[in-house]
Amino acid sequence: MPARRLTAATALSAAVVLTALTGCAEKSDAAGDGAVQVTATDSECRLSRTEFPAGHVELAVHNKGSKVTEVYVYAEGDRIVTERENIGPGTKAAITTEMKAGEYEIACKPGMKGDGIRQAVTVTGKGTAKKLDPRLASAVADYRAYVQEQADLTIPAVRKFTDAVKDGDVEAARAEYAKSRVGWERIEPVAESFGDIDPKVDVREDGLEPGQEWTGWHRLEKALWKEGKIGADEKKLAARLLTDLEDWNERVGKAELTPTGMANGAKELLDEVATGKVTGEENRYAHTDLWDFDANVEGAKKAYALLEPVASENDPELTEELDEQFAALQDKLDDYRKGDGFVSYDTVGKADRKELSDAVNSLAEPLSRLAAAVAKQ
Known part of the structure; x- marks a missing residue:
């Protein structure tokens, strides 16, 4: 069952179990200078840019909220391109994914529930294709x-x-x-x-x-x-x-x-x-x-x-x-x-x-x- 449908009680249970994991999330913050910065709070999902070229995309997530959060990348029809769950308060996570040209949404989900706070993004065909x-x-x-x-x-x-x-x-x-x-x-x-x-x-x-x-x-x-x-x-x-x-x-x-x-x-x-x-x-x-x-x-x-x-x-x-x-x-x-x-x-x-x-x-x-x-x- 995907965590996006967790209730608040279940999210709290998961957060307790995952204290060790979210506490070391900083180790995973290996995103490069060209990464899209995603700042998650309890009420916002801020992106450093909403248009970027196709190809490998790095998302550098920083959870500045008080709740465990997760980040999803959705294509048309809410098809999940990638997700990262259990990003603890005050921690960071780097997500490397591959995106084709098109329209997407990036969602932050404080408390790991609901549809999330969504931001529309455009991926252009300007990326250099690599074999x-x-x-x-x-x-x-x-x-x-x-x-x-x-x-x-x-x-x-x-x-x-x-x-x-x-x-x-x-x-x-x-x-x-x-x-x-x-x-x-x-x-x-x-x-x-x-x-x-x-x-x-x-x-x-x-x-x-x-x-x-x-x-x-x-x-x-x-x-x-x-x-x-x-x-x-x-x-x-x-x-x-x-x-x-x-x-x-x-x-x-x-x-x-x-x-x-x-x-x-x-x-x-x-x-x-x-x-x-x-x-x-x-x-x-x-x-x-x-x-x-x-x-x-x-x-x-x-x-x-x-x-x-x-x-x-x-x-x-x-x-x-x-x-x-x-x-x-x-x-x-x-x-x-x-x-x-x-x-x-x-x-x-x-x-x-x-x-x-x-x-x-x-x-x-x-x-x-x-x-x-x-x-x-």
């Missing part, structure tokens, strides 16, 4: 194949889940719930880039906008675990979930992918872990958060592995640190494996959750620098 490193072109092609593979794997897994719901079999549906989400969670930033799909399939109850109908996985999760029953409405919702995801599956292969987008997406997956999975907010009834956690990490590691040949050449110290931190986080996760899945997250104590959170934070900081390493020419 893409063949290794990066191959990485994008391989990642596109991976994205489609995960989407294709999601449909039969979701069908098993929704068939159980439509059959009225609560236990069978519970057994398939976490499995049905794995493919989606591995490619969540790409999945969320289609702005109309995510609110239909992955929104939590506390993330609903006024007047929004609650549909998707988490509505069914509540019925299965809290209410313990399946009625006619749930059976209809199961059919709709499958239909919505089949629609997404048909479109996901057309998602716009770039090397910096892959790198930023890997960081976004760690943000997803920090703001939802570690806190236990994501699957609050089923307590299957570790399944989602593991899938997010797998997806981030896949994107990194494809970009690593170029990143290691440009910044060997960074990739050495990333290799170490990915391994450390995976070791922590492996402690909670049970059979072909994971233990229920409500059995993981506060101290153990803190250890998981620390491992996520230790990986998230260097991962935030991957896009800059990839963009070096």
Whole structure:
């Protein structure tokens, strides 16, 4: 679930968990002199300029507000080009992205909720095109194949889940719930880039906008675990979930992918872990958060592995640190494996959750620098 729909209470919870991460955000402030300065406060989103040339764009974000914030770059139709979450009060973050000529909006979201404070920007075609490193072109092609593979794997897994719901079999549906989400969670930033799909399939109850109908996985999760029953409405919702995801599956292969987008997406997956999975907010009834956690990490590691040949050449110290931190986080996760899945997250104590959170934070900081390493020419 994207943090842009966090409630104030959930944002506060995430901020507590991410104190270590936002406290070191200053380390990620590696934007160059040509960066677009983004000054975020509790009531403003000020940009140093609103027109710049196409190509690699650096955003130097400084959160001068009192709340944890996030910054999104939106293309037409609220398609997410890139995002950076969990920028703590008084800290800075550098975002490297790639933008084609066109009209965009840059949004600051104090408290990590709502549509944000938006500024319209124009990207002109005046940028000097640089030939893409063949290794990066191959990485994008391989990642596109991976994205489609995960989407294709999601449909039969979701069908098993929704068939159980439509059959009225609560236990069978519970057994398939976490499995049905794995493919989606591995490619969540790409999945969320289609702005109309995510609110239909992955929104939590506390993330609903006024007047929004609650549909998707988490509505069914509540019925299965809290209410313990399946009625006619749930059976209809199961059919709709499958239909919505089949629609997404048909479109996901057309998602716009770039090397910096892959790198930023890997960081976004760690943000997803920090703001939802570690806190236990994501699957609050089923307590299957570790399944989602593991899938997010797998997806981030896949994107990194494809970009690593170029990143290691440009910044060997960074990739050495990333290799170490990915391994450390995976070791922590492996402690909670049970059979072909994971233990229920409500059995993981506060101290153990803190250890998981620390491992996520230790990986998230260097991962935030991957896009800059990839963009070096």
